Amino acid sequence: MLPVILEALLKIIFFFILIMGFVVVLIWGERKGSAFIQDRTGPNRASIGGIRLAGLVHPVADVFKLLFKEDVAPSQRHPFLYAFAPWLGMVVAMTTYTVIPFGDFLQIGDKVYPMVVADLEIGMLFVLAISSLATYGIALGGWASNSKYTFLGSMRATAQMVSYEITMGLALMGLFLVFGSLRLTDIVGGQGELIWGWLPKWGVVVQPLGFLLFMGAIYAETNRTPFDMSERDSEIVAGYHTEYSSMKFALFFMAEYAHMVVAAALIATLYFGGYQIPWLPRPVLEGHAGPILTGLLVAGGLCSIWIGTLYFRRARREKGWYNDAREREPGVLGTAAVVGGLVMLGSLLLQPWNIGAGGGSIFVSLIQTGAFIGKLVFFAWLFIWVRWTVPSFRYDQVMHLGWKIMLPAGLVNLVVTALWLAAVHR
Amino acid sequence: MSYKGLPEVVTTRKRSFWESAYFVEIFKGLVVTGRHVLKNLRHTDEMPTIQYPDQKRDYGPRFRGRHRLTQRDDGSPKCVACQMCSTVCPADCIEIEAAEHPNPAIEKFPETFTIDLLRCVYCGLCEEACPCDAIRMDTGIYEIAADTREAFIVDKEFLLNNDKDGTL
Numbered sequence: 001m002l003p004v005i006l007e008a009l010l011k012i013i014f015f016f017i018l019i020m021g022f023v024v025v026l027i028w029g030e031r032k033g034s035a036f037i038q039d040r041t042g043p044n045r046a047s048i049g050g051i052r053l054a055g056l057v058h059p060v061a062d063v064f065k066l067l068f069k070e071d072v073a074p075s076q077r078h079p080f081l082y083a084f085a086p087w088l089g090m091v092v093a094m095t096t097y098t099v100i101p102f103g104d105f106l107q108i109g110d111k112v113y114p115m116v117v118a119d120l121e122i123g124m125l126f127v128l129a130i131s132s133l134a135t136y137g138i139a140l141g142g143w144a145s146n147s148k149y150t151f152l153g154s155m156r157a158t159a160q161m162v163s164y165e166i167t168m169g170l171a172l173m174g175l176f177l178v179f180g181s182l183r184l185t186d187i188v189g190g191q192g193e194l195i196w197g198w199l200p201k202w203g204v205v206v207q208p209l210g211f212l213l214f215m216g217a218i219y220a221e222t223n224r225t226p227f228d229m230s231e232r233d234s235e236i237v238a239g240y241h242t243e244y245s246s247m248k249f250a251l252f253f254m255a256e257y258a259h260m261v262v263a264a265a266l267i268a269t270l271y272f273g274g275y276q277i278p279w280l281p282r283p284v285l286e287g288h289a290g291p292i293l294t295g296l297l298v299a300g301g302l303c304s305i306w307i308g309t310l311y312f313r314r315a316r317r318e319k320g321w322y323n324d325a326r327e328r329e330p331g332v333l334g335t336a337a338v339v340g341g342l343v344m345l346g347s348l349l350l351q352p353w354n355i356g357a358g359g360g361s362i363f364v365s366l367i368q369t370g371a372f373i374g375k376l377v378f379f380a381w382l383f384i385w386v387r388w389t390v391p392s393f394r395y396d397q398v399m400h401l402g403w404k405i406m407l408p409a410g411l412v413n414l415v416v417t418a419l420w421l422a423a424v425h426r
Numbered sequence: 427m428s429y430k431g432l433p434e435v436v437t438t439r440k441r442s443f444w445e446s447a448y449f450v451e452i453f454k455g456l457v458v459t460g461r462h463v464l465k466n467l468r469h470t471d472e473m474p475t476i477q478y479p480d481q482k483r484d485y486g487p488r489f490r491g492r493h494r495l496t497q498r499d500d501g502s503p504k505c506v507a508c509q510m511c512s513t514v515c516p517a518d519c520i521e522i523e524a525a526e527h528p529n530p531a532i533e534k535f536p537e538t539f540t541i542d543l544l545r546c547v548y549c550g551l552c553e554e555a556c557p558c559d560a561i562r563m564d565t566g567i568y569e570i571a572a573d574t575r576e577a578f579i580v581d582k583e584f585l586l587n588n589d590k591d592g593t594l
Contacts, residue, residue: 036466037459041475212449322480385463389455401448 011117015097018373022380023257024059030257030384031055037388050325051332063250071246074145081144086244086251089137093258095130099123100265101185103275103369104282107361115275115365116185123184124172127266128165131221134259135161138223138230138240141252145243153239156395157230160220163402164227168217170410171210174417175270178206188274192281200278203271209413211271213406218267220402222259225387229398264379265372272375275368282364289360290353292367297344297352304341308334485566490550492567493541495585496560503586505560507534511552519545520552539582543570 028043032055035042043055051057073082103115120126135157142154176182179190193201204211220227231239241252268274277285285292311334318330355363393401444450466473476483496504507524525537552561572578 033463036463039462039466039473041470041473041477044477385456385459386452389459390452 007113008117011115012098015102015117016094018102019094019097019258019261022261022376023254025056026257026260026380026384027059027062027253028056029381030387031058033381033384034388037385047326047329050328052326052329053333066247066250069246071248073245073248074147074243076146077243078144078146081140083248085137085141085144086248086255087137088140089134089255090251090258092130092134092137093255093262096127096262097265099126099184100262100269101188101274102372103365104185104189106365107358109358114185115369119183119185122182124176124182124187124270127184128169128172131259131262132161132165134221134255137252137255141244142230142240145240147243149236149238149242150240152236153230153232153242156232156236157223157240160223160227160229160398160402163399164217164220164406167213167402167406167410168221170407170414171207171213171217172270174207174210174413175203177414177417177421178203184269184274188269188276191273192276194279200273200276202273202278207271207413207417209409210417213410213413214271215267216401216406218263219383219386220398222263222383223256224260224383226390226392227398228392229395232392260380260383261376264376264383267379268372268375272379274375275372277368277371282368285364285367286357286360289363290355293352293355293363294348297347301341301344304337304344308337308341310334311337485568487564489566489568490548490553490563491565492543492570493546493552493561493563493585494565495539495582496562497586501586503536503539503560503582504558505536505539505556506532506558507536507539508557510555510557511561514551514555516549516551517545517547519543536582539585541580541585543578543580544575 032042034040043058044052046052046055046057046061048057048060098117099120101114101116101119106113106115138157139154142150142152142157145151175187179187181187181190187203191200191202195201195205199205223230229239231241236242241249244252311330315327315330315334318327321327498504505522506527507522509522509524512518512520512522519542521538521540521542523537524534527533527535548563550563553563570578
């Protein structure tokens with residue numbers, strides 16, 4: 001019993017660190033990305049001993065600011081629900097990850113560990129059930145604040161959730177029909193196959209319309225632009241979290257980004273093959289684990305040293321710009337990159353091409369987790385990218401799009417998929 | 427009601443099928459913003475942003491900054507306390523107390539000359555009104571900051587030696 005709990009705990013800790021790390025990186029990405037899209041430089045001031053990391057230190061400064069801020073709360077609030085709502089949002093965002101696989105299995109010695117916290121048979125149903133609860137966090141928070149703007153925000157969020165949850169379910173049903181399972185590991189496993197021997201059987205290939213509908217629905221579900229009804233700042237101040245401050249606001253804020261990470265992970269898992277690398281299934285990777293690892297080490301080492309020299313060139317150019325600790329930054333980062341590159345090249349002395357079957361299996365598991373995280377990063381960036389590109393819809397447009405366009409399209413997609421599958425499997 | 431030259435009914439162009447399907451247009455928009463991101467990633471140094479405390483914008487020589495009082499050769503103010511500047515000042519921020527000058531060639535000199543920098547609107551009328559080039563706004567100082575309101579009310583001694591630092 002104890003090893004099972006320990007194993008689950010380790011996976012949970014992995015996911016917790018992954019999510020919290022991503023929340024920090026995404027907040028940074030949102031600021032820097034929006035800045036670059038609008039031809040600004042973005043955050044570049046906060047530093048630890050002169051090391052600014054292009055603004056990555058700013059979220060750390062934010063956390064300390066929010067921790068030490070006064071918690072201003074409306075006097076006519078509902079005391080319990082007011083405190084409960086941000087917590088609920090965060091917990092829900094964290095819970096959804098339990099069923100998302102981040103690799104197929106990890107084999108250490110004779111033991112095989114599946115790389116998913118809980119491999120539920122109703123997997124995707126669980127995700128839908130839990131992620132719908134996130135709206136309770138928003139609705140309760142808005143209602144408990146006892147303010148008109150927060151209430152409007154939570155009402156909008158609720159209406160939007162009701163409208164788009166249906167589309168999301170319909171879009172997913174087509175996918176379930178194709179892969180014949182609700183279990184996420186089965187869906188990801190099914191996406192490792194090839195159609196006609198060359199086209200990866202990704203969800204986006206077999207369900208293109210379903211993918212578009214799911215994308216729209218999940219953007220609405222995470223309350224991101226163009227569906228940011230519940231926190232539209234030009235209309236209802238800050239929406240449901242207008243009356244929140246300090247760490248309670250930070251919880252709402254982090255929950256939004258955690259939801260984005262869930263959404264990105266779901267898109268990657270359901271429609272882009274999860275941890276699968278196209279055309280390179282596990283046996284192929286395991287067969288060539290040694291050469292691949294060697295190649296990666298050499299390429300990574302050389303790239304790292306090249307980046308280091310770029311930093312050194314910048315250090316020379318920026319000499320005398322600031323006259324303070326910031327001048328150390330390019331030199332320190334350059335040294336770190338060069339040392340990292342030399343370590344990677346030096347590890348060739350350990351003969352990574354003789355990695356063996358056991359090591360190869362672990363290496364392939366890591367590679368697949370890396371592929372999953374890579375896809376996750378892309379879709380998380382897509383959230384930011386879309387937010388700073390597309391103006392948001394008007395409220396009636398959101399309802400029109402949800403009920404009159406996406407819902408019928410979802411129904412058509414489901415019926416066509418069912419008929420096609422019936423014709424094929426008859 | 428209709429206005430001359432304007433159409434009575436505002437017509438909007440009908441959207442084509444692909445335009446109203448959103449996804450194609452959103453993709454086009456993503457290409458535009460993505461191009462900006464790539465450009466700014468490659469040429470971060472060429473962004474128009476001025477990194478303010480480190481870099482400063484260059485202003486022209488006619489830029490009206492904080493005031494200063496010009497001096498005679500012996501270091502006394504050129505000002506003859508004629509009250510022209512304090513009269514013309516639209517913000518009423520200059521206050522001069524005149525006193526008799528020991529030199530009979532010069533009639534008066536300012537006993538006190540205070541400017542309330544918080545009231546000043548930097549219009550430059552005092553400069554133009556001055557008959558003997560005694561007050562100028564050519565220091566180029568625009569970062570004026572202090573901890574108290576009293577510190578913004580600057581006196582004659584300050585204004586006579588007022589071309590060094592931004593802080594009060």
